[in-house]
Amino acid sequence: MIPVRRPAAPQATLQLLDRRTVTVRTTGATTAAARAEWRRAATPKARIRELLRGMAHGAERCMYCLDNYGTDIDHFQPIAVAPLRAFDWPNHLLACSRCNSNFKRDEYPCDAAGNCLLVDPSAEDPADHLLLLPSSGHYDALTPKGAATIRVFGLNRPDLVQGRRTAFVMTCAILRDWHAHGSAETAEALRQSPHADVLRSLERLDPGVAAQLLGGPAAEALARWRGAYAV
Template identity: 45%
Template sequence: MIPLQRGPLPEELTARMVARTERIAAHRGAAREAWRDARTIRRDLMVHLIAMASGLSRCMYCGDSEGTSIDHFEPIARAPQRAFDWLNHLWACSFCNSNQKRDLFPTDRGGEPLLIDPTSEEPADHLDLVLVTGAYRARTPKGSETIRIFGLDRPVLERGRAHAYVRCRSMLRDLARLVDQEERDEASSVVQALAVQPFADVLYEMLRLRTAPRAALVFGAEAVAGLHALTGPHVATWGPVGR
C-alpha cells in the first residue's frame, strides 16, 4: 500500500454528486439503491480513480490485481450519507472489495477508523514492509487491522512482493548502467516499466530507504544508483515512477 494523491473533481460531477446526496437525505435512506442507479456518475468517477491508482489501474489496497470497482471506504451500510462523497471512494479489485473488506469497518473506542486510507495518510506510518519476504508487519493497531481486513498477509501477495523486490533490483541495476552509458531511450523504457508494474509498494519502500546508512549493502550499490537516478531532476522528462 502506497500513499496516493486525490485531486478535485470537475465542478459538474461534484454538483451531480451533491444533488444525489441531498436526494438521499430527503428520502431518509435508499442510499444503496441510489448508488446502484447512478451509472453515469460511477462511470465518471472510475476515470478519476483509475488516474489516481498506481501502475496500470492497480487496486489501492493490495496493489496486485487490476481494480474493478469503486469501494466505499466507510461502507454505505454504516454511512449512507457518504455514498456520493468523493473522499470516501477508492479503487479496488473484486477480491479486496467483495471477499475481504465487504462492509467491515473497524474503529477504535473513540470511533476513529482502524483502516488505512492511502489517499489521506502515509501507510508507512502504520506498516513495515519486509522486502526480502514480502511480508507486512504492523507498527500500529491501524496497521494490524488493515493487514487483517484486506488480507495483506495472503501468501500469494507475500510471494508476489518478494518477487517484485528481485525484479526491481534487477531493473534498477539496468537503469543505473543505462544512465551511466547515456542510453536515454532504453533508460526511459525501464523507467516506464517500473512505473506500471504491480506491487508499487515494493519500489516505494526502496525509494523511501534509498538514503538509509545500509542501503548500498542491502540493495547493492548499482540498485541504489538506479534509485537515485529515478529521483533525479532529469527523470521528469522520462515519465512518472510511482504516485
C-alpha cells in the same frame, strides 16, 4: 500500499453526486435506500470511476493491494455504516474485487474514540502505519491502524506476499539495468509496474541497510534512482 493523490472533482460532478445524496436523504437515509440509489446511478459511477482511474498507480491498480486490476468503486466508509456518504467523492477508492468483496466488505473498525482504524491512502501516508519488508514481501504493522489495515485488506495473503517477493527481485534487476543504460523507458516501466509498494519501500531504506540488503551494484543504482525520481 502507497499514497495516492485525490484531485478535486469537477463542479458538475459534485453537483451530480449531491443530488443523489439528497435523494438518499429524502428516501430515508437508510442502507437500503443508499444501495438502491447506487445501483441505478450509472452516470455518477462513470464519473467517479474516471476520476479514480486517473488517481490509480500504473495500469489502474487496486489502491489497497497494488497487485490486481482495480475493478470496483470501494466506499471507504461502507454504505452499511454511512448511507449518506454513498455519493461522497472523498469516500471513494479504486479496489480489486478480492480486496473489496472478499476481504474488506462492510468492515470499518474504529478505536474507542470513534476514529477509523483503516489507512486511507488518499488522505495519509501508509508508511506511517505499515512497514513493508521488501525481500520477504511481508507487511509489519507500526501502529494499531496498520494492524487493522493488514487484517481487513488481507495484505499478507500468500499470493500478495509472493508477488512482492517476485517484484523485489525484478525491481533490483531493472534498477541495475537502468543504472547501466539510463533508459527513460526502463525507468517508466519500473514506476508503472505492479507492487509499487516494493519500489517505494526501497526508496525509503537507509543507505547502509540498502547496501547490506541489495549488494553493491543494486545499492548504487538505488542511490542514483533516489536522486532522480524518489520523492
